[in-house]
Amino acid sequence: MSETWRNRLMLLIALAMAAIYLFPLYWMYITTLKSGSAMFATPPSFWPHDPQWSNYIYVWESRNLARYLGNSLVIATGSVALITVLGTGCAYVLARYRNGWIDAGLFLILMLQVLPASLMITPIFVGFSQLGLLDYPRLAVVLAIAAKSMPFFVVLVRATFMSVPIELEEAALVDGNSRAGAFLHIVLPLARNGILVSAILIFMQAFGEFVYSKSIIQAVEYQPASVGLNSFMGPNTNEWNSIMAFATIYVTPILAIFVLLQRRIVSGLTSGALK
Amino acid sequence: MKPLRKFAQSLTDGRGFDILLVAVPLAFLLALSGLPLVYNVLMSFQEVDMFSLGSVVRPFVGFANYTALFEQPETWPIFANTAIFVSASIAGQFLIGFGLALFFWVNFPGASWLRGLFLVSWVMPGLVVGAIWNWMLSGDFGVINFLLRESGIISGNIFWRSDPAYALWAVILANIWLGTSFNMILLSVGLSAIPADLYEAAELDGANLWQRFYTITLPMMRSSIGAVVSLGLIFTLQQFDLFAAITSGGPNNASNVAQYWAWDLSFKQYDFARGATISVIMILFVMLASVVYVRSTRQEVRG
Numbered sequence A: 001m002s003e004t005w006r007n008r009l010m011l012l013i014a015l016a017m018a019a020i021y022l023f024p025l026y027w028m029y030i031t032t033l034k035s036g037s038a039m040f041a042t043p044p045s046f047w048p049h050d051p052q053w054s055n056y057i058y059v060w061e062s063r064n065l066a067r068y069l070g071n072s073l074v075i076a077t078g079s080v081a082l083i084t085v086l087g088t089g090c091a092y093v094l095a096r097y098r099n100g101w102i103d104a105g106l107f108l109i110l111m112l113q114v115l116p117a118s119l120m121i122t123p124i125f126v127g128f129s130q131l132g133l134l135d136y137p138r139l140a141v142v143l144a145i146a147a148k149s150m151p152f153f154v155v156l157v158r159a160t161f162m163s164v165p166i167e168l169e170e171a172a173l174v175d176g177n178s179r180a181g182a183f184l185h186i187v188l189p190l191a192r193n194g195i196l197v198s199a200i201l202i203f204m205q206a207f208g209e210f211v212y213s214k215s216i217i218q219a220v221e222y223q224p225a226s227v228g229l230n231s232f233m234g235p236n237t238n239e240w241n242s243i244m245a246f247a248t249i250y251v252t253p254i255l256a257i258f259v260l261l262q263r264r265i266v267s268g269l270t271s272g273a274l275k
Numbered sequence B: 001m002k003p004l005r006k007f008a009q010s011l012t013d014g015r016g017f018d019i020l021l022v023a024v025p026l027a028f029l030l031a032l033s034g035l036p037l038v039y040n041v042l043m044s045f046q047e048v049d050m051f052s053l054g055s056v057v058r059p060f061v062g063f064a065n066y067t068a069l070f071e072q073p074e075t076w077p078i079f080a081n082t083a084i085f086v087s088a089s090i091a092g093q094f095l096i097g098f099g100l101a102l103f104f105w106v107n108f109p110g111a112s113w114l115r116g117l118f119l120v121s122w123v124m125p126g127l128v129v130g131a132i133w134n135w136m137l138s139g140d141f142g143v144i145n146f147l148l149r150e151s152g153i154i155s156g157n158i159f160w161r162s163d164p165a166y167a168l169w170a171v172i173l174a175n176i177w178l179g180t181s182f183n184m185i186l187l188s189v190g191l192s193a194i195p196a197d198l199y200e201a202a203e204l205d206g207a208n209l210w211q212r213f214y215t216i217t218l219p220m221m222r223s224s225i226g227a228v229v230s231l232g233l234i235f236t237l238q239q240f241d242l243f244a245a246i247t248s249g250g251p252n253n254a255s256n257v258a259q260y261w262a263w264d265l266s267f268k269q270y271d272f273a274r275g276a277t278i279s280v281i282m283i284l285f286v287m288l289a290s291v292v293y294v295r296s297t298r299q300e301v302r303g
Helices: A003-021 A023-032 A054-062 A065-096 A100-113 A117-131 A137-162 A166-174 A179-190 A192-207 A211-216 A225-232 A240-260 A262-273 B002-013 B015-044 B064-071 B075-105 B111-117 B126-136 B143-150 B167-192 B196-204 B209-220 B222-238 B241-246 B258-267 B272-296 B298-302
Strands: none
Touching (some): A023 A240, A054 A240, A065 A192, A065 A225, A100 B015, A137 A211, A137 A262, A179 A192, A179 B002, A192 A240, A225 A240, B015 B272
């Protein structure tokens, strides 16, 4: 078998596997276009013969999706801002030196990275309520998410800083820059891409965050889309086309960002998780 | 003024600069992760109710919360569920992920792009993944039941979410789907780090495909596999959204696991002390797993 035929065959199998793997996503999109009766038809149809685009408009308006997505955006943006500002410098120092203190710091960061949110929420909730932070529910969620996700960000960005040659920084110091100047003008611009990719990953995580928002935010006008989707799914619901439309509107921006930046996100992720 | 200026200069151009950059985030993390951790342990030794929620000083009860926890009839079944959930999820994610990684390792045009595409399952919000699987696993109209019926695997519908025998497996299925791609990507990285000349040499010596797999691939992948499996353990113990979206731990705790139960006790039954007690036990487990993770990636951590 020639090389090209082998390649084509492999590609074909790979496409088939991707199609099977991504079927749940397809099923989400297709359900949004079905009417109430088409949804419960047996056998189910695998192609929308009579697409009901109005499902989207109905869900957008009846579930007040703009407000939910706005809250998700506020929470995700706040978390990413806080994490980037605090985490970048930390990652830089952890990448630049090599001694017992740094090892201890790294170990601490790795340990904090693994704490499950659903287990940490009990003390966080009680503590926040004693501090009065629950009166600012979105801020409280941003703080909780920042504490949860910053270690992951630090691990990813540290890997980026490790790839910036230290000689460049030393040259800048010889040229009369202060440490802060060399960091801001030489090191940061060189690490910009890695920081950006890590921030996007954190943003996607925070945009979908559920445990903290569900537990801390009681008032519906401050709840993000994940909590909205959860309360839309009652135990005996049959509005699956609307629920899937909700999920579609929620997840499609994330998927679009991911597909566009796929190569960078994947390489950023792998450099951090194993190094 | 001189010491002040010296101090300011150290912050921009000396030791102080590094210390500042590290100290602020570490203080933040200690305040928002470290303190809650300690507070959690404290609460697990206290009697906490709605009236004492506002004060830190509460009646000390020793190990009463722990002994009461293990006298509850549902405790052991839920811990057993947790063990099943974790081991089945990791096994599924790892085996499928490794298989896919091996397949995509054979380089062909488009391989890396397609491989990356799989990762969408991992970047989606857990609630959305849960909603999709909830709908696909629905008893009467779910597409999974339809496909299983058509292929002759089952004759009657399986009520995935409400049948106690299947509820936990419904969540496991969704979790395997969610985590497989992440396993695959990390294992791919490990595979691509194996030097190709090892295989060329083995081929010259007449080793067949299986022999090459057992004598080269598996041993060379040992630290990657260790890292992926312990990361899998950490991630599955963090899994909460799928339970909230698919079964809510029901029916009658048949699909309940420790990390969901801890939340349920605190926020549905307002028994914060009990919730804290389970959290302490589970966090100890997770920390043990992460020590294994750190050890298996230690070469890289130390550079």
